[in-house]
Amino acid sequence: MALLEVKNLTFGYPSSDTIINDVSFEIERGDFVALCGPTGSGKTTLLRLMKPELTPLGGKSGSVLFGGVNTDELSPEESCKIGFVQQSPEHQIVTDKVWHEIVFGMENLRCEQNLMKRRLAEIMSYFGIDSLFDADTADLSGGQKQMISLAGVLAMNPEVIILDEPTSQLDPVAASDFMTTLKKLNEDLGMTIIITEHRLENVVPLCNKLCVLEGGRVTAFGETRETIKSVIDNDRIIASMPGSVRIYKALGAQGECPLTVSQGKKYFAEHFVPCAPLSADDEPKRGAKAVELKNVYFRYDRNSPDALRNASLTVYENEVFCLLGANGSGKSTLLYTIAGLLTPYAGSVEILGKNIRKYKGQSLYDNCVALLPQDVQPMFLQSTLREEFRKAHISFDEPGFDLSYVAETHPYDLSGGEQQLAALAIALASKPKILLLDEPTKGLDSYAKTAVCDELKKLRDSGVTVITVTHDVEFAARCADRAAMFFRGEVMCVDTPRRFFSENLFYTTSAAKIASGLCPGVITPDDVSGITEGRL
Amino acid sequence: MTCFDIFNPLTVFIFFACVIVAGIFTMNPVISLISLAGALAFRLALPVKKDKKIHIWTVLMTIACMVFNPVFGHIGSTVIVVINNHNVTVEAALYGLFLGIMLSGAVYWFASFSAIMTSDKITYILGFVSRKAALVVTMALRFIPMYIRKARQMSTDQKALGLYKDETIVSRLRGTMRVFSGLLSYMIEKTIITSDSMSARGYSGRRRRNYSLYPFARRDALFLAFSLVFAACAVYATAKNALFYNFYPYMDKISTQPLAMLGYIGYGLLCICPSVTEGGNRLKWRCLRSKISHSDIRLPIR
Numbered sequence: 001m002a003l004l005e006v007k008n009l010t011f012g013y014p015s016s017d018t019i020i021n022d023v024s025f026e027i028e029r030g031d032f033v034a035l036c037g038p039t040g041s042g043k044t045t046l047l048r049l050m051k052p053e054l055t056p057l058g059g060k061s062g063s064v065l066f067g068g069v070n071t072d073e074l075s076p077e078e079s080c081k082i083g084f085v086q087q088s089p090e091h092q093i094v095t096d097k098v099w100h101e102i103v104f105g106m107e108n109l110r111c112e113q114n115l116m117k118r119r120l121a122e123i124m125s126y127f128g129i130d131s132l133f134d135a136d137t138a139d140l141s142g143g144q145k146q147m148i149s150l151a152g153v154l155a156m157n158p159e160v161i162i163l164d165e166p167t168s169q170l171d172p173v174a175a176s177d178f179m180t181t182l183k184k185l186n187e188d189l190g191m192t193i194i195i196t197e198h199r200l201e202n203v204v205p206l207c208n209k210l211c212v213l214e215g216g217r218v219t220a221f222g223e224t225r226e227t228i229k230s231v232i233d234n235d236r237i238i239a240s241m242p243g244s245v246r247i248y249k250a251l252g253a254q255g256e257c258p259l260t261v262s263q264g265k266k267y268f269a270e271h272f273v274p275c276a277p278l279s280a281d282d283e284p285k286r287g288a289k290a291v292e293l294k295n296v297y298f299r300y301d302r303n304s305p306d307a308l309r310n311a312s313l314t315v316y317e318n319e320v321f322c323l324l325g326a327n328g329s330g331k332s333t334l335l336y337t338i339a340g341l342l343t344p345y346a347g348s349v350e351i352l353g354k355n356i357r358k359y360k361g362q363s364l365y366d367n368c369v370a371l372l373p374q375d376v377q378p379m380f381l382q383s384t385l386r387e388e389f390r391k392a393h394i395s396f397d398e399p400g401f402d403l404s405y406v407a408e409t410h411p412y413d414l415s416g417g418e419q420q421l422a423a424l425a426i427a428l429a430s431k432p433k434i435l436l437l438d439e440p441t442k443g444l445d446s447y448a449k450t451a452v453c454d455e456l457k458k459l460r461d462s463g464v465t466v467i468t469v470t471h472d473v474e475f476a477a478r479c480a481d482r483a484a485m486f487f488r489g490e491v492m493c494v495d496t497p498r499r500f501f502s503e504n505l506f507y508t509t510s511a512a513k514i515a516s517g518l519c520p521g522v523i524t525p526d527d528v529s530g531i532t533e534g535r536l
Numbered sequence: 537m538t539c540f541d542i543f544n545p546l547t548v549f550i551f552f553a554c555v556i557v558a559g560i561f562t563m564n565p566v567i568s569l570i571s572l573a574g575a576l577a578f579r580l581a582l583p584v585k586k587d588k589k590i591h592i593w594t595v596l597m598t599i600a601c602m603v604f605n606p607v608f609g610h611i612g613s614t615v616i617v618v619i620n621n622h623n624v625t626v627e628a629a630l631y632g633l634f635l636g637i638m639l640s641g642a643v644y645w646f647a648s649f650s651a652i653m654t655s656d657k658i659t660y661i662l663g664f665v666s667r668k669a670a671l672v673v674t675m676a677l678r679f680i681p682m683y684i685r686k687a688r689q690m691s692t693d694q695k696a697l698g699l700y701k702d703e704t705i706v707s708r709l710r711g712t713m714r715v716f717s718g719l720l721s722y723m724i725e726k727t728i729i730t731s732d733s734m735s736a737r738g739y740s741g742r743r744r745r746n747y748s749l750y751p752f753a754r755r756d757a758l759f760l761a762f763s764l765v766f767a768a769c770a771v772y773a774t775a776k777n778a779l780f781y782n783f784y785p786y787m788d789k790i791s792t793q794p795l796a797m798l799g800y801i802g803y804g805l806l807c808i809c810p811s812v813t814e815g816g817n818r819l820k821w822r823c824l825r826s827k828i829s830h831s832d833i834r835l836p837i838r
Contacts, residue, residue, distance in 0.1 A: 053735040076738055084736040091726040092733035095671075096678040097656050103747040105737035110745040120747075134656075137678060152737065339696045365698035373693040377725070378686070378718045392699055412725050430698035 001068055002026035003192055004050065004160060008062035011049060019045045021216040022062070027160070027209075030190045032183075034203045034224075037213035038236055039415045039445050043196040046213065047162050050194070051084045067159075077109060083158035087165040087443075089145035098132045098140070099124075101148050105156040119155045127151050127181070141327070143174025147181065154185070160192040161185075168198050168443040171327045171471045176202050198445040201242045201510065204228075205259040212237060225257045240446040243474075243510030246525035250532055264514040275531045278498065278521030287317035289353060290434055290465040291338055296347035298337055298489075307333045308344065309489040317433075320456050320466045322476035322497075324507065325486030331469045332374070334486065335436050338467065339371040340364045352433065370432035374439045376423035380411035385422055392429040417448020424455060428464075435459065437468040441475045453479040477501050477509045477523045498523055538582050538652060539817035540810070545657035546664070547756040547763075552649045554767035555806060556642055562774050564781045566790060566800055568638040574807025575644035581814035584651050594643055598636030605632030613785045631783040648810075656749065663746045670746065683723060690715045690722075762809060769802025 004027040012018035019042040027033055037043050048054040050064050052071045064071045066082060086092045095101050102123055106116045124130045127147060132140070140148065146166055153161060163182070167175035179202040185191040186206075197203045204210070210227040212220040214237075220227045228245055231237050232253050238246060244264025248257050251271045258267040291313070298308040307330045315321045325331045336342045337349060340356050349356040351369060359368070373379070382388040386407040389396060396404040403422055406414055411422060420440060427435065437456075441449045449472075456466050456479055470476055476483050477497050484494040485507065493500070501508045501523040502516045508523070515522040522528060540548055559571035579587060605628050606616075612625030655677055663670040694700055694711060701707045773779050778795035782788045 051736060054732055076740060080738045086729060086733060086736075088726070088729050090682070091729040093678070094730060094734055095674045097674070099749070100656070100674060100747070104734075104739075107744045107747055108738035108740070108742075110743065113745075113748060116747045138682060149733070156737065336692075336696075341692050341696055361703055362698075362701055365696065368698075369696070370698045371693070371696035373689070373696075375689075378690045378722045379693070379697070381714060381718050381721070412721070426699065427697055432698060436696075 002065075003029045003031075003067060004194075005065040005068075006050070006062075007065065009046075009049060009060070009064060010062055011045060011056075011058055011060045013056065013058040018059075019216050020049065023213075023216070023218050024062075025211060025218060025221050027192065027194065029159075029192055030186070031209055032186045032193045032207040033195070033209045033211055034200065034207040035194060035196045035211045035213060036200055036237065036240060037196075038240075038447055039417060041213045042216040043213055044164055047084075047164050047194065047196060050162055051082050052079045054084060080105065080109060080156045081159045083153035083156065083161040085146070085149050085153055085161065085163045085166050087168055089142045089149070089169055092149050093137045093145055096136055096138070098129070098135045098137055098148055101137055102152050102155050105152055109156065119157075123151050123155050141174065142170050143177060146170060146174075146178055150178075150181070158191075160194065163193070163195040165196055165198060165443070167202070172473075173326065175199060179203065179206060182206070198240065198443070200240050204242050204245065224259065228257050229253070236447060239450075243525055244514060247511060247514055247528050250525050250529035252532070261510055261513050264510070265517070268514050269518060272515070272518055272528075273532060275519055278519070278527060278531075287319075289314055289350070290317045291315040291352075291467065292350040293334075293338070294348050294350075296334075296337065296344045296349060298333060298342055298344040306489055308337065311347070311490055313484065313491045313494070315465060315467055317465050318460055318463060319481040320460050320468070320479055322480035322483045323467065323469045323486055323491075324471070324473065324476055324483060325469075327471075329486045330489040331486045332438055333489075335371065335438055335467070335469050338434075339369055339436055341371070365430065365432075367431045367433065369434045369436065370427045370430055371436040372423055372427045372438065372440065374442060376419055377412065379423050379426060380419075383410055384408050385411050385414070388422070388426065392426045394425060394429045415448070416443045417445065417451060420444060420448065420452055421455065424452070428459075432464065434465045434467065437466065439470055439472075440468055441470060441472045449475055450478075473501070473507065473509050474524070477512075478526075539814055540652045542753075542755075543759065544750045544752045544756045545653060545660050546750075546752070547760050548649075548652055548657070549661050550760060551763045551810070552645060554763055556645050556649075558767055558770045558774075558803060558806070559638065559641055559645070562770065562779050562799075562803075563634075563638065564779045565634045565637075567770070567779060567803055568634050568641060570800065570804045570807055571641035572637050572644070574804070574811065575641045575648070577808065577811040578648050578814065579644055581811045581818075582648055582651060584648075587647075590643065590647055594636075594640035597643075598633065598640055601636035601639070602629055602632040605629065605635065611784045627783050627785070627787055630787065634783075660746075660748070660750060667744050667746055671744070683719060686722065687715055687719050690718055759809070759813065763806060766802045766806035766809070770799050770806065773799025773802070 006023055006025050009020055009023045010018055011020040023046065035043055035046065045056065048056055049060070050071065052074055066074060069078070071079070093101055094104055099120060103116050103120055106119060124133060129144070129147065129151070132144065137145065137148065150161075150166070167178050170178065182193055182195070183206045186193050195203060195207070204224060207224055209222060210220070210224045211218060212227065212231055220230050228241065232249055238249055242259065244258040244261060244267070247264055247268060251268070254271065255267070258264040293311055293313045296308050296311040297306055299306050311334060313334075323331050323334065333342060337344055338351070340359065351359065351364065356364065380388055382391060384407065385403065388411055396407060403418065403425070406418055411419065414422060440452050444452065453475060456468070460466055460481070480497045482494055483497050483500045485492045495503070498521055501512045502521050504512070511525050511528065512523045515528060519528075519531065522531075555571070555574070559567060606624045609628045609631070610623045610625070612623070612627030614626040615623045616626060617624050659670045659674050662673055691711070694714065700711055700714070773795050776795055778791065778793060779799045
């Protein structure tokens with residue numbers, strides 16, 4: 001008998017059309033299922049319909065059976081056998097101490113003291129987080145927070161864990177750690193896992209089944225490789241797949257589909273067409289200096305270490321400049337320094353040829369510099385997007401991207417990508433010459449990333465200098481004119497993206513990892529398809 | 537670390553409640569002095585070192601009590617000087633001095649209390665009163681600082697957006713309002729995630745069972761028994777009026793009747809209890825350490 005069985009499930013919110021349309025599938029014990037599909041395809045709704053406490057209100061027909069029992073009839077104890085982890089690391093943590101967060105669920109189930117003790121010890125040892133026992137949850141990193149949330153769910157001894165984009169708010173290193181932990185749970189304990197994710201790079205190589213959801217319907221479901229093959233012509237789905245899959249498609253989709261970088265490398269060696277190295281991009285034409293930092297030092301506190309040490313950087317007018325680097329390398333600090341929100345204790349910052357100290361009062365932000373923060377949601381203060389735009393004195397046709405179809409929606413109800421674009425439009429209302437962006441692709445799907453990328457390029461062409469801080473190497477490879485690596489508060493190297501990513505060995509795109517050995521200069525799957533099309 | 541870290545928080549709480557309450561409600565110079573001496577001794581025994589600020593405050597407070605009490609209170613019989621037809625008396629000054637000493641003692645006890653009682657210990661104690669209240673406090677301890685941080689962040693972010701002016705007071709006030717209203721809708725939105733996370737983990741408002749991090753050991757029972765017995769002596773003496781002391785119009789002689797002595801000794805022992813426990817514990821460590829260093833046994837772990 002299947003562990004979880006979805007039978008002819010149809011669901012619609014009271015105010016809208018059906019979101020989930022006649023969906024049926026079965027999930028066996030020990031399965032690791034990735035649920036993928038574009039934003040708005042109903043992934044989250046489908047996941048919530050499998051967890052009784054989180055089932056949204058609305059019209060539902062069909063059923064979800066857990067161990068043969070309809071989920072509507074499960075007792076609270078039985079229902080806890082279905083674990084659920086949400087997206088936001090910050091807000092799904094309930095208590096102030098790590099140990100308390102892990103026992104929280106067991107306290108609700110009124111477990112015996114001895115059982116709680118045993119589980120707490122087991123879980124913390126298994127996750128290797130015993131040193132965090134007494135820590136305040138507020139002091140944890142995003143990755144640690146998600147790990148604690150997972151541990152808290154596991155403590156309740158679930159049979160299946162459902163995860164709704166658990167790593168979309170994490171940096172790449174933390175995201176891959178989290179995925180490794182999930183894989184370990186799946187292999188060590190036979191835990192059944194159902195997960196949705198934008199960043200399929202890490203998920204697809206791990207899962208054994210793939211479920212493709214489009215417009216509320218399951219369009220493909222089954223073993224990972226077979227499912228990928230069956231949707232290989234669907235560009236929107238393939239765009240979110242790992243680099244190896246996209247290269248597989250670019251090379252004509254013959255034979256078995258590679259899922260990991262190593263499989264991709266092997267596949268590429270067998271199937272590629274020899275080609276001359278892709279020529280390095282021309283050095284972009286240099287305009288005037290837009291931002292210049294000279295030997296800047298900054299620290300948050302007199303006794304803390306330097307967050308910026310000897311940071312020197314020149315960004316020219318009309319370029320998209322991407323600043324890459326690991327968590328805590330100081331890249332956001334640099335951005336806030338350029339925005340004049342942090343004052344360095346040594347070195348100088350010049351904006352448009354004028355020292356930043358000479359900008360008095362608000363003048364730095366008058367048609368000059370604008371910073372788009374990482375979390376754009378709190379920027380929205382009105383009840384509809386139309387109202388929001390009216391307050392910022394912008395019209396819907398002004399920005400190059402079309403948002404008029406969501407004009408009457410509450411900004412909080414927009415998808416991540418739409419929120420990012422709306423925030424971008426608002427940030428542009430002050431007509432800045434220099435636009436600073438902090439992680440603009442966090443939590444976005446590949447479709448929305450393309451939209452943001454296109455928009456930044458358009459802005460550059462219209463005369464805006466864009467400086468963006470990002471973890472996302474794939475995004476930087478596509479959108480930057482120049483990229484820089486930030487490390488220990490210092491800019492370590494600056495280069496055009498093609499040189500930057502093909503010379504980097506570790507910190508680079510998966511396409512470059514797979515292909516640049518044989519085809520120097522390849523940094524995106526599009527490059528591969530460019531080569532093959534040229535040959536055909 | 538202090539040896540009070542291994543005591544049950546309830547033991548610690550009851551002890552401090554006894555010391556502070558008895559010290560405050562018995563306005564007796566001897567008791568005040570004992571309380572201050574005990575509190576200082578315990579401060580010395582505890583491995584907390586940053587006491588400079590507290591010392592300055594307590595001294596200032598005592599001086600203030602000593603100066604202001606005679607300025608505003610004019611009873612007492614030994615007049616020092618007459619200002620504006622008002623008597624400034626020795627009794628009033630001394631009353632102020634002892635008031636200052638009593639309050640200083642309480643301040644030092646509170647300082648030690650807060651050094652020992654971390655937030656989880658306080659919520660543990662609250663759990664005896666109401667489990668729900670304890671949960672609410674833990675959540676507040678997490679969410680209040682988090683949203684304060686968020687509000688600060690929002691305020692900087694709005695500035696750097698370049699959309700709003702903040703040069704006049706009115707526009708700055710408007711900016712604050714904007715942050716506040718933005719924070720409010722942000723909070724409402726995010727609270728839904730938290731409540732989902734709670735109900736997904738079986739929270740339904742039914743009775744919960746609190747996980748108990750702290751065992752109640754024999755040492756707790758012993759320490760509690762001593763504290764309660766000593767405190768009872770002081771309370772008994774107070775109840776029998778043996779510790780009653782009058783500053784006005786003439787200061788009483790310090791009473792030495794047996795019942796008063798019982799009160800002094802009981803309260804004294806109560807106050808010295810934690811220092812002795814802490815000191816004894818340190819001594820024990822020293823012995824243990826010398827034993828460890830003389831022994832040839834080495835654990836195989838490197």
